[in-house]
Amino acid sequence: MNRLLVPLVSLVFVALAAVSPWFVVTRAFGGKGVLLAPFGLVNPGGMRVPEVPLGWVHPAFWAWVALAVLASLAYLFLKGKARVQALYLLGGLGLLLFALEAFAFYRQVAEVNAAALEAGARRPPLKRYSLSLGLYLQFFYSLFLLVLAKIHTPGGAGLLVRYRGVVVPAVSLILAMVAGGVLVWLLRPVPGLREPLSTYEYLVAKLDLVTYTFQLLFGPVLTLPGLFQSALIATPLIFTGLSVAFGFKAGLFNIGAPGQLIMGAVFAMFAGLYLPGPKFLVLPAAIAAAALGGAIWGAIPGWLKARFGAHEVINTIMMNYIALSVMLLLLSKNEWSFFGHVVHFPFKAPGYEPKSLEIHETARIPLFLNLLGFKGAGPGELSLALPLALLLLLLGYYVFFKKLELGPRVLASLGAAVAGYLVGGLLPGIPAQVGADLASVRLNGAFLIALFSVAFYNFYMWRTKYGYELRAVGLAPKAAEYAGVKITQKIVLTMAIAGAFAGLAATHYVLGGGIDEYRFKQSIPYNVGFDGIAVALMGQNTPIGVTLAAGLFGVLLTGGLQLNLQLGISRELVLVLEALIVLFIAAGGFLPRYFTDPLLAAEFLKRLAPEAEKEVA
């Protein structure tokens, strides 16, 4: 590794930390704030605030400079074990310093607020105070030193390459955030700017604007309604992410998720409107219908590829537009004329609005809060039925029935879940208060269906012979064929299942009322099908990865609303970030090729192996 790496990174860190806001002492709605940087207090909006004794920030900065210099020297002049120990020590020291600073800041702000309240203020004078970029930099610099130390231990050099499934998306995310930050820097003025700023103050204020942008974007993780809203937005992304990932695993590129989602919605709508019977039959049937609609729309390009060799990318794109036409045909007008014959569509809601009639009560997926036993806002009881069922399902699968064969293991775990549901229903609930903001989030049972789909994906892909064959086709089609896999069949099946995942996203919108009404509306955001590509890439086609990536985008999109409200930055910034993440992941995070190519990665790790042995000896 290049010897100048640590001095360079340290230099960048120190320079950036010097002009970064370290703490936001208080902040008004709209982004105006009082910022504390190592070389002074910056107050672009001219806000009046009580003084907080933060004089220690300036010495703290020099402490960091010393730390960075020591780290550089240790890296340049020490060798072997001493170097590793020094890096570990400095990294640990950095984390300690970071924690101390954060703790001191929060305690001092709390003291100032308490003093003001005691003196008769009606509200605490310091609001929305937080750590800022400077502190984040310190945290990540310490982590950098620790990782570096780990890399320089014997056998540690392969660490990053071994975890490349995390490293590539993480690096791409960071690069995308940097690019997004530059965009915000260029396009937005400092919020609430009143007084002319010196160059130093301007830099601090601009960096605060960028930092605050991302604080808002990631803000939803801090509140329960925010998390619920994020899960709501993440639900369809999980489905479409799985859809794309499933295709990727077999070497197929499914850009058809938007169309498959629409066809899922069409089928779900018909099932929800016309299936008679009790809820416990109609609801599963309607969910299956959504999957079926997507599966058909996915199977067609699959068949065309298997039978005629037509490329699935072009065909799925074409199928998207055809699905769009189907939707327009069904929803945009009440009646159409075919060569003069007027056909009336009974499922279309009367009037100009492009939407279907409401589906029957029996086909609706309950809201998540109702599943937990609550009945809307206000006081209620948290029923233990669902939590206990999920707990027993997981415990059963991973602990109790671990020794069983796959089939019995799944069945036994499901049995445990049902038992848990019944027992939990009989137990007395926990009283709890549901806020209006939480009750207004339309997170529904489709979220659970999404999680079960993730589990199914995991089983199918890594626990069944079909999944094994599918991955074999993706890695080496010729070899798989030679080993007896029927490629053509496999392609059709893969595309059908991928389509089914995307079709299931419609359960969220149509059956779960994800966009306020239990109908098929033309405003159904079918573009989440494209977002699925970002989710699958970011999640590296693994079940956990897809779930986390969908969650990440759910959080960002939820935070985007606040971004719009407070800073006047369009929510589309999140779309830009998403696109950049896809672009950077496609380019392998601009990392060396042994991070993206499994064969080169294996070679790289193998080359390291004898080296490690030598060092140990």
Add this chain to the structure above:
Amino acid sequence: MDVLSTAFLVALVAGALRQTTPLLFTALGGMFNERSGVVNIALEGIINFGALAAAVTVQLLEAPYLAQDPNVRIWWIPWVGVLAAIVAGVITAWIHAVVSIRYRADQIVSGTAINMLSFGLPSIVLLFLYHNTTASKEVVHRIMPLHAYLPGLQDFFATPIGRILDQSPLVYLAFILVPLTYFALFKTPWGLRLRAVGEHPAAADSLGINVFLMRYQGVLLSGVLAGIAGAYLSIDQINQFIRMMAAGRGFIALAALIFGKWHPYGILGATLLFGFAEAFRIQIEGAGILPSPILQAFPYVLTMLVLAGFIGRARPPAAIGKPYEK
């Protein structure tokens, strides 16, 4: 409505030529990159960025002049807009080229990313410039149809033939490009090289052809042409940029490229067919012959049939979509 009236036919043909133009530009551009062995589904995004650049450039250029005299018309302003669209298209295509040729990324993923970028980024730019996220300010300096440049021929442009021929210079440019691209691709050494790197890059390389350079050229040319298509949409067909303005034209162009079998004359035929279909759909809207969504789906169904080999066989360049490694 009388389907065979002169007025209907004139409107149909004139409309079809206008619908064909952006598809033709884009598909001819796509031909260059696909012939060089690079898939470019970013065409949609390039059109969007071209359209944005053209409208914004024209608006910013004309604003100071219009502030002095609201009636002033300056002939070069829209052409600078076209130039800006070309630059924007080339930059966008260049990103695709770097990521997919230099970093050997999956070309479909890279193209998808650029398309996604073209849905989001314009909103941020529009918010910065015009305080809304969906549309630019309307521009005054559009590229006008021929009658604006040839005031002596007003009588001719009032006749049915004249009304069909009264198109913008960009429409003529699109059609003139067809034989030109044919010549470049099939009658020049450069065209031979471009096709060679798309069919068998290793063989081309062994003959001393720079595969990467040829592919860069192919992709950047698609940026030039798709960028012009964007300018055509935003400062010719109408007079402002609207978010997601390409509205699938990049993908229809891709379809036309396949339908036209990667050949300029084939592409001409395919885009004309799709252009006529679209113009026909608009003309008979409300006539009660067929629901317009069904007609809308026509190019897509046709493309799938062609791709499956039901209507002739479409054979893409052999090395398409595969990153080349020395």
